[in-house]
Amino acid sequence: MSEEMMVLMLQLGFILIATKFIGYVFAKYLKQPKVLGELVAGMIIGPYLLGGLALGSFGPLFPLPLNSTVPVSPALYGISTLGSIFLLFDSGLETDLPTFIKFSGKATVIGLSGVIVSFFLGAGITVLLRPEVSSLMDPSALFLGTVCTATSIGITARILGENKKIATPEGVTIMAAAVLDDVISIVLLSVVVGISSVQLEGGAIDWGMIGNVAFKAIAFWAICMVLGIILAPHFTKNMKRLGQLPLITEVAFGIALVLAGLSEMAGLAMIIGAYITGLSLSQTDVAHALSARIESVSEFFVPVFFAVMGMMVNFSALKSVLGFALIFAVIAFIGKLVGCGLPALFVGFNARGAFRIGSGMLPRGEVTLIVAGIGLASGAINHELFGVAVMTMLVASVAAPPMLVAAFKAPGSGYKKKLNLKQNENQVTIELDFPSLRTAQFICDSVMDGFVQEGFFVSTLDTSKVASYHIRKEDVIIQLDILREEEDQAKVKFFCNEEDESFVRLMMLDSVADFQEFAETISSMKDSEMMSSQLLINMFSIK
Amino acid sequence: MKLKNVLSEKLVAIDLKGTNKEEIIQELLQILVDNGKLKDKELAFNNIMERENQMSTGIQQGVAIPHAKTKAVDNLVACIGVKKDGVDFSSLDGEPSNIFILTLSPSDHIGPHVQFLAEISRIIRTEESRTKILEATSTKQVLSVFGI
Numbered sequence: 001m002s003e004e005m006m007v008l009m010l011q012l013g014f015i016l017i018a019t020k021f022i023g024y025v026f027a028k029y030l031k032q033p034k035v036l037g038e039l040v041a042g043m044i045i046g047p048y049l050l051g052g053l054a055l056g057s058f059g060p061l062f063p064l065p066l067n068s069t070v071p072v073s074p075a076l077y078g079i080s081t082l083g084s085i086f087l088l089f090d091s092g093l094e095t096d097l098p099t100f101i102k103f104s105g106k107a108t109v110i111g112l113s114g115v116i117v118s119f120f121l122g123a124g125i126t127v128l129l130r131p132e133v134s135s136l137m138d139p140s141a142l143f144l145g146t147v148c149t150a151t152s153i154g155i156t157a158r159i160l161g162e163n164k165k166i167a168t169p170e171g172v173t174i175m176a177a178a179v180l181d182d183v184i185s186i187v188l189l190s191v192v193v194g195i196s197s198v199q200l201e202g203g204a205i206d207w208g209m210i211g212n213v214a215f216k217a218i219a220f221w222a223i224c225m226v227l228g229i230i231l232a233p234h235f236t237k238n239m240k241r242l243g244q245l246p247l248i249t250e251v252a253f254g255i256a257l258v259l260a261g262l263s264e265m266a267g268l269a270m271i272i273g274a275y276i277t278g279l280s281l282s283q284t285d286v287a288h289a290l291s292a293r294i295e296s297v298s299e300f301f302v303p304v305f306f307a308v309m310g311m312m313v314n315f316s317a318l319k320s321v322l323g324f325a326l327i328f329a330v331i332a333f334i335g336k337l338v339g340c341g342l343p344a345l346f347v348g349f350n351a352r353g354a355f356r357i358g359s360g361m362l363p364r365g366e367v368t369l370i371v372a373g374i375g376l377a378s379g380a381i382n383h384e385l386f387g388v389a390v391m392t393m394l395v396a397s398v399a400a401p402p403m404l405v406a407a408f409k410a411p412g413s414g415y416k417k418k419l420n421l422k423q424n425e426n427q428v429t430i431e432l433d434f435p436s437l438r439t440a441q442f443i444c445d446s447v448m449d450g451f452v453q454e455g456f457f458v459s460t461l462d463t464s465k466v467a468s469y470h471i472r473k474e475d476v477i478i479q480l481d482i483l484r485e486e487e488d489q490a491k492v493k494f495f496c497n498e499e500d501e502s503f504v505r506l507m508m509l510d511s512v513a514d515f516q517e518f519a520e521t522i523s524s525m526k527d528s529e530m531m532s533s534q535l536l537i538n539m540f541s542i543k
Numbered sequence: 544m545k546l547k548n549v550l551s552e553k554l555v556a557i558d559l560k561g562t563n564k565e566e567i568i569q570e571l572l573q574i575l576v577d578n579g580k581l582k583d584k585e586l587a588f589n590n591i592m593e594r595e596n597q598m599s600t601g602i603q604q605g606v607a608i609p610h611a612k613t614k615a616v617d618n619l620v621a622c623i624g625v626k627k628d629g630v631d632f633s634s635l636d637g638e639p640s641n642i643f644i645l646t647l648s649p650s651d652h653i654g655p656h657v658q659f660l661a662e663i664s665r666i667i668r669t670e671e672s673r674t675k676i677l678e679a680t681s682t683k684q685v686l687s688v689f690g691i
Contacts, residue, residue, distance in 0.1 A: 454655050502668070503661030506608075510657065513597035 008075045010061060012304065018045050019303035033401045035158045038303045040398075042310020047071045049315070062311065069373025072308055081270060083305030084154050086298035088271040089256040091157035092278020093291040095175055096167040097229070100279060103169060106347040107176030110340045114177065114361050115149045115184045117339025118332060122148030125331045129324055130385075139196035139380035146192050147372055147389045148332040150185040152365025153178040153271060154305060155397060159404050160360070169415040170353050170408075174360035177340065179272060182367070183221055186267050187214040189371055196380040213267055220266035224259060224273070228280025236284040245457065248286055249293045252277065269367065285472040288459035312369050313394045317387035325391035332392045333399070336361045353414020356407040362400035368393045428501050430494040432508065433485075440482050440490035441467065446511040447480070454507075476500050546662060547691045549621050553578050555682035559626040559643070564595065564633070568609055571624050571645040580620040587615040587647055601634030605677075606667055608660055610646040619656055621646040621663075623685060627677060642667065642676055663689070 018041040026037030045051045048071070051062030062072065070077050123136050123145030133140045156174055160166045166175065190213040194205045235255075239248045256277035263273030281287055318325055341358030349357065372389030375381040381389075434440035448458045448469060456473040471478040479495040494504050556574055561567035568591055575581040590611040594600065601607040622645050629639030644663050648656035667673055672688050679685045 450657065454657055499665060500661070502664040503658055506660050506664065507657050509598065513594065517597045 004073070004075065007061075008073065008079075011073075011076055012079065014045055014061065015042070015304050015307045016300070019307050023303065033159050033162060033405050035155055035162075035306055036398065036401045038306035039155075039310040041303075042307035043313050044310075045307070046311030046313070048311070048313065051311070069369060069376065070312070071314065072311055076304075076308060079301065080305040080308035083298070083301035083303070084271050085256060085260050085274040086253075086294065087154055087157055087161075087302045087305065088274040089253060089278040090291055090294045090298055091153075091161055091166060091175065092275040092280075093282050093287050093294065094161060094166040095172055095279050095282050097279060097283040099167060099169065100172045100176055103173045104176045106344075106349075107173045108180055109343050109347055110173060110357060110361075111177035111180035112184065113343040114151070114336050114340035115181060115188065118148035118335030119145040119188065121331050121335040121339075122146075122328070125328055126385075129327065137195065137199070139192075139199050139375070139378075140382075140385055142192040142196060143371065143375035143381045144328070144385060144388065146185065146188055147364075147368050147375075147392060148335050149181065149188060150364065150367035150371060151178045151181045151336065151361045152309075152363040152367065152397070153182070153275070154309075154365055155363035155401060156360045156404065158302065158306070159401055160408075163405065163408055165408050169413070170349070170356040170360065173344070173349075174357055175275075177357070177361060179221075179275060181361070182269050182272055183217050185367065185371075186217050186269075189374070190214070190267075193374065193378065196375075196378060200379060216266045217268050220263065220268060221272065221276075224263075224276045225280075228276055229283070232280040233284055236281065236286050240286070240455075245286065245289055245293065249290050252281055252290060253294065285474050285476075286457050288470045288472065289457040292459045309365050309397065312390070314387070314390050317383065317390050318394075319387075321384045321387045321391070325388040326395070328388050329392045329395035332364070333362060333396060348416050349414050350416050352407075352410055352412060353416075356404075356414050359400065359404045359407040362396055362403065364393045364396040368396075426498040427495055428498050430496070430501065430504055430508070432492045434490045434492060436488055437482070437484055437490040440492050443508075443511055443515050444469075444480060444482055444492060446514055447507055450507050450511055451478075476503075478504060546659075546689050549619055549659065550623065550686060550689065550691055552682045552686060554580075554622040555685045556622070556624045557679055557682060557685060559624045561626070561630065563630055565592070567624065567626065567630055567632075567643060568592070568595075568645065571609070571622050571643060574622045574624070575620055575645075575647070581615055581647070582617070583615040587611070587613050590615070591645070591647075595633075599633035599635070601632030601640045602664075603634065603636045603638070604670075604673060605629060605634075605638060605641045606664075606673070607632040607634065607640040607643050608646065608664065609643065610648075610656070610660060612650040612656070613647050614650050616647045616649055619646070619648045619659060621659065623676075625676060625679070625685065642673060666690075 019038040022041040022044070023034040023037035026032040026040070027034045043049060045062070047060065047062040047064050052060050052064070054060050064071050065073055072080075123141040126133050126141045126144045127136060127138070130140065135141065153175065156178060157166070160171050160174070165171045187210075190210050194210050197203070198205050236248065239251065256274045259273030259277050260270035261273070264270045281290060337358040340361040341354040344354040344357045345351065368389055372381065372386050376383070376386045434443070448471065451458055451471050454473070456471050459470050460468070467482040469480040471480060477496070478500065481493045481495075483491045483493065485491050494508070496504050554574060556570070559567055559570050561570045568588060572581060572584050572587055576584050581587055590613040591609050594611045595609060600609045624643040624645070626641050626643070629641035632640035634640050644660070646656065646660055666689055667676065675688045676685050679688075
């Protein structure tokens with residue numbers, strides 16, 4: 001046990017160092033998303049490349065476990081799953097619930113079409129190019145078709161999160177469609193397993209069992225969503241009485257973990273439970289503050305998830321089927337791009353939006369390997385075809401992130417209509433000029449303290465361009481931007497609803513009054529030259 | 544924020560006697576003392592005057608909102624006073640103030656103190672509301688402007 005733990009700590013240490021360095025190189029020098037660097041780091045240090053090399057008597061750092069589809073130890077896989085839960089919980093928090101609900105109908109069409117097109121293209125190309133597979137009902141064709149269907153929501157969520165695109169119409173549609181994809185895939189997998197076992201072992205298809213799987217998956221999703229939406233505001237309202245944001249965050253994450261476990265119990269991926277928890281809380285006033293707190297911890301765990309995903313790429317399995325595997329991977333790629341992009345054009349998105357959605361649905365991850373693993377264990381596919389699944393995952397994981405980033409870089413909305421979100425109605429802007437950026441920042445800090453005193457939650461939105469803050473309490477949402485103007489002057493802008501305007505003005509007024517008092521206190525301090533000499537007098541004295 | 548949880552008829556005076564800022568504030572504080580809402584009138588007065596010295600709370604259109612955070616109260620308390628002739632409150636527009644809303648909130652509590660003021664200010668922003676308050680002949684009529 002203690003040796004296993006020792007190995008685990010070493011593994012985690014190397015994973016963190018490698019993912020952080022390679023992720024940095026990818027982001028800074030190759031201008032690629034960090035997640036790609038993390039995946040590549042996993043491939044390099046994983047059991048199929050450097051991690052498989054024996055280090056003297058210690059043996060390999062990443063030994064392959066026996067009798068397991070997943071090429072890492074259960075403990076490491078567990079920690080990587082925890083990373084995926086952090087990621088999807090945070091993605092849920094960043095999703096805009098009203099937009100998610102509004103676009104869930106469109107997402108259903110897109111997700112369903114993506115699964116159908118990918119499945120038939122994958123199964124079809126297998127029949128066409130593999131002589132040993134004669135029909136679409138052949139277990140090999142069925143499994144490879146299923147391999148094509150599952151989208152890895154993790155990669156997409158990370159890229160959308162990094163680029164602040166989760167709350168866009170395309171972002172929520174991708175997230176909703178990917179969640180739906182998981183539900184459909186699990187149902188499809190049970191159908192495929194049922195048909196395959198009949199073909200391999202004889203007997204009749206157990207439609208009752210398949211119906212049960214489908215019902216459990218769909219019912220879990222629906223019940224959790226409804227309960228989450230109803231209960232989340234009550235939960236935060238009661239928890240806020242305790243007055244401690246850290247406590248709310250930790251309890252909320254605890255709920256995410258419980259729901260992740262229950263999700264797995266219902267046959268769905270764990271990340272679905274985590275996403276539902278985040279999504280339910282996204283409507284509450286603590287969502288931004290929770291997200292900011294979760295992000296600081298998740299940066300330790302999320303790279304482990306992607307590194308382990310990268311570790312699943314078995315390069316030696318690709319050798320014997322390289323030609324077919326490449327064609328298959330490209331077909332799987334096209335299947336999602338067309339299968340999801342094309343219907344997007346008919347449900348209100350323009351070509352730009354359709355391309356974004358298609359690209360967002362491309363990444364494949366561990367679900368691909370799990371499906372192929374089940375096929376391999378049941379004898380439905382052989383080791384060669386398992387290699388095809390590995391190649392599909394590799395191509396999709398490496399090619400999709402840059403494509404998705406590029407798709408979202410193009411300016412303009414991907415949605416044909418203009419979104420009329422509630423918070424944009426009756427919005428007013430209050431502007432104030434300040435003589436310097438420091439003064440503006442100082443007063444705004446005091447204003448934000450004032451908001452916190454009033455029971456508001458303040459979180460930083462984006463510090464890269466302007467200092468921007470999200471201030472929220474229940475339905476009152478205020479945004480505060482501090483902008484640098486010419487000659488080091490600064491402008492402070494408040495964005496709020498008309499009915500909250502007086503509140504914001506009074507709050508600012510009180511803070512300016514406080515600041516004036518502070519300035520007077522400063523000016524009543526001792527002569528500044530005298531202070532300087534007091535500070536410097538002993539600096540150069542020799543003892 | 545429910546205004547009726549804080550305001551009642553006993554906390555409204557429609558004919559203040561004071562002739563300057565200090566007298567008006569003292570008179571309003573006395574209303575709170577009489578209703579058992581204030582523990583230390585002198586402390587509250589000092590805290591309010593400190594705030595007034597930083598920046599006058601005489602806003603515009605005859606409205607003044609003297610307020611402070613103080614240890615003299617346990618909860619958010621407020622009262623409304625009207626002086627039809629108005630007094631000089633060093634207001635922003637230089638006009639005399641005739642509607643006064645005094646608010647005190649505990650200094651060590653997190654609570655919707657500014658939100659309460661904002662709610663009040665939002666209501667008396669309109670000319671119609673202010674006229675109704677100034678023409679009111681009973682405390683009930685004043686409260687009805689605030690929907691109480």
